[in-house]
Amino acid sequence: MSVKDYIRERFFPHIWCAGCGHGTVLNSMLRAIEDLGISKNEIVITSGIGCSSRIAGYADFHTFHTLHGRALAFATGVKMSAPELNLIVPMGDGDALAIGGNHFIHAARRNIDITALVMNNRIYGMTGGQLSPLSGCGTKGTTAPYTNIDNSFDTVELSIAAGASFVARTTTYHVKQITDLIKQAILHEGFSVVEILSQCPTYFGRKNNLGSAVDMLESFKKNTTPVGSNAKEKKPALIERGIFVQEERPEYCSEYEKIIEKAMGAGH
Amino acid sequence: MGKKQPKLREHIIEREWCKGCGICVHFCPKNVLELDEKEKAVVMRREDCICCMMCELRCPDFAIEVVVEN
Numbered sequence: 001m002s003v004k005d006y007i008r009e010r011f012f013p014h015i016w017c018a019g020c021g022h023g024t025v026l027n028s029m030l031r032a033i034e035d036l037g038i039s040k041n042e043i044v045i046t047s048g049i050g051c052s053s054r055i056a057g058y059a060d061f062h063t064f065h066t067l068h069g070r071a072l073a074f075a076t077g078v079k080m081s082a083p084e085l086n087l088i089v090p091m092g093d094g095d096a097l098a099i100g101g102n103h104f105i106h107a108a109r110r111n112i113d114i115t116a117l118v119m120n121n122r123i124y125g126m127t128g129g130q131l132s133p134l135s136g137c138g139t140k141g142t143t144a145p146y147t148n149i150d151n152s153f154d155t156v157e158l159s160i161a162a163g164a165s166f167v168a169r170t171t172t173y174h175v176k177q178i179t180d181l182i183k184q185a186i187l188h189e190g191f192s193v194v195e196i197l198s199q200c201p202t203y204f205g206r207k208n209n210l211g212s213a214v215d216m217l218e219s220f221k222k223n224t225t226p227v228g229s230n231a232k233e234k235k236p237a238l239i240e241r242g243i244f245v246q247e248e249r250p251e252y253c254s255e256y257e258k259i260i261e262k263a264m265g266a267g268h
Numbered sequence: 269m270g271k272k273q274p275k276l277r278e279h280i281i282e283r284e285w286c287k288g289c290g291i292c293v294h295f296c297p298k299n300v301l302e303l304d305e306k307e308k309a310v311v312m313r314r315e316d317c318i319c320c321m322m323c324e325l326r327c328p329d330f331a332i333e334v335v336v337e338n
Contacts, residue, residue: 004330012285013329019289023328031325175325201289214294217326 006030006040008060015054017125019213021172021198025090025119026055028178036183044085046074048100051126051200052092052119069100072107075114083253086186087113093120093134097153101133108162108191112252115185115192116164118155121200129203140207155195156244165190167245171197171220174241181243189251197224197239274319274336279311286331292323301332 007030016022033043043061047053049068056063062085066074075087096104096118107114123141124130131141136152159167166188170177178196185192199205199216210216225231227242288307298316301309301323309332311317317334324334 002333004333007330013287016328018287019291020328023330024326027325027327027330172326172328175322213289213328214291217291217295 003027003030003034006033006060007058011057014058016051017200017202019199019201019216020051020125021121021196021200021213021216022052022055022119024172024175025052025117025178025196025198026058028175029055029088029090029117029182030059032179032182032186035179036186038086038186042084042086043088044075044078045088045090046071046078047090048092048095049126050092050095050124051121052090052198053095055090069095069098070103071095072100072103072114072116076107076110076112079112079114080253080256083113083257086115088115088117088186090117090119092124092132093118093122093155094124094130094132097155097158098133105158105162108159108164108193110252111163111165111190111249113189113191115182115188115194117182118193118195119198120155120195121198121204122152123200123204123207125200125203129207135204139204141203142207155193156240159193159195160245163191164193165245165247165249166192166243168193168243169195169197169239170241171217171224172199173217173220174224177241184243184246188246189254190247190249276314276317276319277335277337279314279317280333280335281309281311282329282331283308285329287329289328291326291328292332295326296323 046064047056048071056065071089075089079087122135129142131144134152139148168181181194185194201213224241225238227240286308293301300313300317302312304310319336323332
């Protein structure tokens with residue numbers, strides 16, 4: 001199959017701006033699914049609201065475009081009613097960690113077998129460039145013209161602390177790594193988070209003088225390093241890429257199945 | 269020994285989908301692509317293509333496909 005067999009061509013060209021990294025994430029995600037050879041009917045995508053969430057319209061699987069920040073809650077419902085399906089939840093940084101912050105930490109805490117993709121472009125693109133919890137101190141947006149004073153979350157640290165059993169990060173420059181990490185995340189039995197640093201040249205780039213999409217990709221290349229590299233020791237500001245946590249822990253649907261059996265047994 | 273170098277059959281560019289971001293042009297290791305006067309990706313040096321596929325993998329718009337011989 002070609003990657004185009006996994007998209008709904010009637011909605012193309014897509015709505016994302018020229019140079020937006022989200023198309024690259026979709027591209028790499030579809031290649032991961034193709035490589036794994038999973039049937040289209042075994043994939044369910046639930047998404048919330050925002051630029052990133054438009055993926056649900058473009059990918060040709062069972063897709064569900066739901067409420068802002070609530071994609072993981074819908075995914076939890078689908079997964080518990082049909083645990084044999086593979087749930088993938090693409091979210092933006094605002095959707096995942098501001099509006100959906102509570103759903104995010106609790107889905108991680110339960111370790112339910114869902115693959116959460118956090119497409120982090122550090123801004124609300126669709127609504128005009130408002131800052132998100134991942135923008136970081138010192139950045140600018142339409143809601144912070146004199147620079148932002150809010151600290152940002154570290155998606156990886158937050159996910160680990162909340163209990164996710166697979167946590168990884170990469171960027172839209174490192175496309176083969178996106179595909180590789182998403183493959184591993186889908187295969188992992190438990191809550192998986194893959195953070196993908198993605199460029200928004202239209203808002204985050206323009207408001208922060210970061211140049212074109214090409215310039216932003218060059219900065220992802222320059223400012224990141226593989227997990228545990230020597231480069232990080234010499235230059236602590238580098239952002240690490242790779243797998244941070246990959247552990248086998250009791251998965252929620254499997255544990256729930258045991259409870260059902262226990263309750264059924266108790267009646268006799 | 270080593271892996272056999274893939275042989276290029278053709279580049280397929282969906283001009284309607286290309287938004288002219290220039291990512292494919294900039295990151296091509298062999299400088300095969302350019303943007304034309306309408307800001308659409310075009311193949312200028314076909315013979316230099318090494319079929320690394322990076323343009324196809326990075327394109328946010330699904331606008332370029334590198335087709336290789338089987």
